[in-house]
Amino acid sequence: MKRFGWLILVLFVGFVGCDQNIVYKEYVDFEDGKWSVKNAPSFTFRIEDASIPYNIYYNLRNSLSYGYYNLYLTRYLRDSSGREIESRLDELLLMDPKTGEPNGDGLGDLFDHKVLIKRNYRFPKPGLYTIQIRQYMRQDPLLNVLSVGITVERANGASQ
Template identity: 45%
Template sequence: MNNLALLRAMLWLLVLPLLVACDPNRVYETNIDLPDYAWSVQNKPSFSFDIQDTTQLYDVYFNVRNASAYGYYNLYVKHTLTGPDGQVVSRLLHHMVLMDPKTGEPLGDGTGDIFDHQFLALPKQRFARPGTYTVVLEQYMRQDVLPGIMAMGVRVVKANEKAPDTP
């Protein structure tokens, strides 16, 4: 890792807490840096968060940080969400567009050759039981190692409405 990449990573760690501290609807947000800034198919980042209010709907976002040298315009990610009882709540494949497919221009917010994206993965998610939920992310591309995917994360925020009553 060169000095510029190290400096950017350190800046990210300093600025991120300031950005997330300003959001009163945020329940959870964590990003995990991937080793050697590459996402191996064997590396399955796991994120655990507590939900206490089961009357609230939540929006679950996936955060992606990539270098402009990433070799594809998109990224397929499969998630598995498990509940406090260890049972699978949902399992879906997500298609995320990181660059314009025609021009190759990077999308997202970026500085230099590093770009951050936030994708709404599970809108208005209802959590039926209070307790700890876990999201596991898997890269689902045709290449075992994806150089240029630098970090993955999960963000959970309160949606703007309550969950409907259930019998």
């Protein structure tokens, strides 16, 4: 029984330790799994320390019924004044193009993807930042995409 208690403690510390680097994590759900081109979710977060690097990720949830192996997204990074710092078109590979095997973590028909946008990114200064995401596929609405979001984490080794 004593070993079981230690195992629970180790697992708890491991789970708590994993989330300490997360600065921001948010999702937006799409009604009926339909993502319209007009629906461009925005995610606003605060950076307290601009001297350390951050990793930024897309978070995406889709069903296995999603009709493509990839997903094109346009992202816009803006500072607190609304000035655009960066815009970029990204391709996310949701399934292996040759085998059709889904990427990401799956549970039943649903798959979650965490895709790196920027590694060791340094924000210009402390303050509020907004990332806006727009789907850039030919289908409108895009079916079987359940949610999209972002995660901003302190890069490994960055102090808190």
